[in-house]
Amino acid sequence: MLAMNYRGPYRIRAVHKPEPEIEHPGDAIVRVTRSCICGSDLHLYHGLVPDTRIGSTFGHEFTGVVEEVGSAVQHLKPGDHVLVPFNIFCGSCYFCQKELYSNCHSTNPEATAVGGIFGYSHTAGGYDGGQAEYVRVPMADVGPTVIPADIDLDDAVLLTDALPTGYQAAEMGDIREGDTVVIFGAGPVGIFAAKSAWLLGAGRVIVVDHVDYRLEFVRSYAQCEVIDFKQVGDMAIHIKKMTDGLGADVCIDCVGCEAAGNFAQTLLGVKLKLQGGAATVLHWCINSVRKGGTVSIVGVYGPTFNAVPIGNAVNKGLTLRMNQASVKRHLPRLIEHIQAGRLEPRRVISHRIDLRDVADAYHIFSSKLDNCIKTVLVPPGMVRETTTAAASL
Ligand SMILES: [Zn+2]
Ligand SMILES: [Zn+2]
Numbered sequence: 001m002l003a004m005n006y007r008g009p010y011r012i013r014a015v016h017k018p019e020p021e022i023e024h025p026g027d028a029i030v031r032v033t034r035s036c037i038c039g040s041d042l043h044l045y046h047g048l049v050p051d052t053r054i055g056s057t058f059g060h061e062f063t064g065v066v067e068e069v070g071s072a073v074q075h076l077k078p079g080d081h082v083l084v085p086f087n088i089f090c091g092s093c094y095f096c097q098k099e100l101y102s103n104c105h106s107t108n109p110e111a112t113a114v115g116g117i118f119g120y121s122h123t124a125g126g127y128d129g130g131q132a133e134y135v136r137v138p139m140a141d142v143g144p145t146v147i148p149a150d151i152d153l154d155d156a157v158l159l160t161d162a163l164p165t166g167y168q169a170a171e172m173g174d175i176r177e178g179d180t181v182v183i184f185g186a187g188p189v190g191i192f193a194a195k196s197a198w199l200l201g202a203g204r205v206i207v208v209d210h211v212d213y214r215l216e217f218v219r220s221y222a223q224c225e226v227i228d229f230k231q232v233g234d235m236a237i238h239i240k241k242m243t244d245g246l247g248a249d250v251c252i253d254c255v256g257c258e259a260a261g262n263f264a265q266t267l268l269g270v271k272l273k274l275q276g277g278a279a280t281v282l283h284w285c286i287n288s289v290r291k292g293g294t295v296s297i298v299g300v301y302g303p304t305f306n307a308v309p310i311g312n313a314v315n316k317g318l319t320l321r322m323n324q325a326s327v328k329r330h331l332p333r334l335i336e337h338i339q340a341g342r343l344e345p346r347r348v349i350s351h352r353i354d355l356r357d358v359a360d361a362y363h364i365f366s367s368k369l370d371n372c373i374k375t376v377l378v379p380p381g382m383v384r385e386t387t388t389a390a391a392s393l
Contacts (some may be wrong), residue, residue: 002379003057003132005357009047014358017057020128020136025072028140029352030064030082032162033382034157035130035355037365037375038189043258044121045362048270048277048302051122059377060086061160062130063153066144075141082144083156084137085164085327088116088127091142092268101322113303114324123303131358133379145331148339154346155338157376158188163334163345165298165325166192166254170200172296172321173250178203182288184281186214186226188348188374189298193252194222195343202250206242208235208284210260221347229261236287247290255281256299262385269306276302280374286313297322297373351375 007013017288020029038061043054067078076082089096095115096104103252107116108125116138119129137144147156164191175181181197182264186209197205205224215226232238240247257277258270265278285295286309287300295318313320337343350373353361358377365372 001133002355003128004059004355004377006044006052006058007054010045010056012045012359012362015357019134022068022070023136024138025070026139026141027070028066028076028137028144029068030062030084030130030135030137030144031067031184032062032064032130032133032379033081034063034153035132035377036061036157036160036162037057037131037361037377038161039189040120040256041362042366043256043300044363045366046258048257048273049121049123050303051224053122055131056119056126057128059129059131059135060118060120060383061157061162062118062135063147063157063160064130064135066140067134067138073140076144076146076228080144083147083159084118084144085331086117086120086128086161087324087327088118088125088138089142089278089328090139094190098331099326100323101326101328114292130178130282132354133355143328145328148335151335151338152346154349154376155344158345158348158374159331159334159338160327161325162188162277162348162374163192163343164327164330165189166194166195167196167330167334168323168325169252169254169296169298170196172294172298172323173197173200173252174294174319174321175200175202177201179249180204180206180288181250181252182206182208182239182248183252183254183297184208184259186211186218187254190252190254191218191348191373192219193254194218194224197250198222199337199342203324204240206248211368215375217348217373235284239288243290247293248288249290250294250296251285251289253281253285253295253297253299257301258297275306276304279306279308281307282306286316286318289316289318291316292318294319294321298325300324348374349376352390353377355379
């Protein structure tokens with residue numbers, strides 16, 4: 001089968017490799033119909049995630065049709081068109097019982113922090129991902145969700161990570177009615193966090209980035225104010241000036257370890273790797289939020305330390321919330337929002353690229369060329385006009 005293949009930092013290509021097989025009675029084999037490239041795939045692509053092995057296939061955001069199921073699978077059958085959450089989780093361990101699916105203790109041998117994730121290095125379990133024609137889906141009775149017939153496949157694939165992650169970012173902000181919410185990062189997750197902040201009662205939503213076309217997009221898509229950080233001297237002072245001198249009620253980090261905006265942070269964290277990535281946005285969040293406010297973090301950081309102003313956070317009495325999204329927990333509510341027309345996630349998709357051209361797709365996304373916001377990879381042979389789950393069967 002055709003699959004994306006990692007050859008080293010900034011080097012990937014499409015290769016032919018053996019199709020995956022059922023390895024465990026709880027597995028399913030899924031024929032991929034859509035897969036996305038995520039901003040967090042760029043951390044892998046740039047060589048920033050430890051133990052990203054040559055030959056691995058990325059891709060934790062995908063939909064597909066079930067081809068085959070293991071003998072223990074009871075809730076899925078061949079022909080089901082499913083969206084597959086990026087978390088691989090067992091559904092029954094101590095953490096899954098608390099709906100902390102992203103922290104599952106059973107699906108990642110290195111499970112001191114995160115659980116299993118498709119296509120996200122051996123630090124997340126070493127599973128191959130969905131930027132391929134076929135993918136093995138472990139714990140198939142637990143994660144995959146059959147796509148309702150009235151949900152567009154392009155919406156469905158965004159339910160595997162970007163939309164639930166943006167939603168959980170806003171949810172962890174504990175937004176009260178009328179709150180001013182500042183979101184750092186105008187990528188798909190930040191865009192969805194902005195939309196979700198309104199749904200959760202925000203009175204004012206401000207998105208910060210430095211990529212002009214993304215700021216333009218989020219301003220019209222999420223009806224929010226925007227700040228171009230290139231035009232701002234001191235972020236905390238700027239936000240305070242916009243908020244009666246108090247600071248934002250909630251600050252949300254949707255950027256993570258490759259933040260631009262501070263040369264010293266980028267040098268230490270990204271170039272020299274002396275900390276787990278640039279902590280620029282963590283500084284901005286802690287220093288821009290008001291006393292007693294909440295900082296919510298969904299941006300991805302490395303497992304090692306980061307230098308952050310923890311004293312400021314303590315002295316301001318902040319609440320810090322953070323985690324990777326537990327996708328499955330949010331699906332019923334988000335599917336309802338899409339069906340009611342309150343969310344149209346597919347509008348963030350700017351590029352639809354053949355899987356054979358995956359190297360070009362990464363380059364375009366990584367370099368932010370051609371106004372790229374979100375790229376969907378389509379395996380060859382997938383009928384492009386097919387947009388709903390029902391129509392593709
Ligand atoms: Zn993702
Ligand atoms: Zn579990």
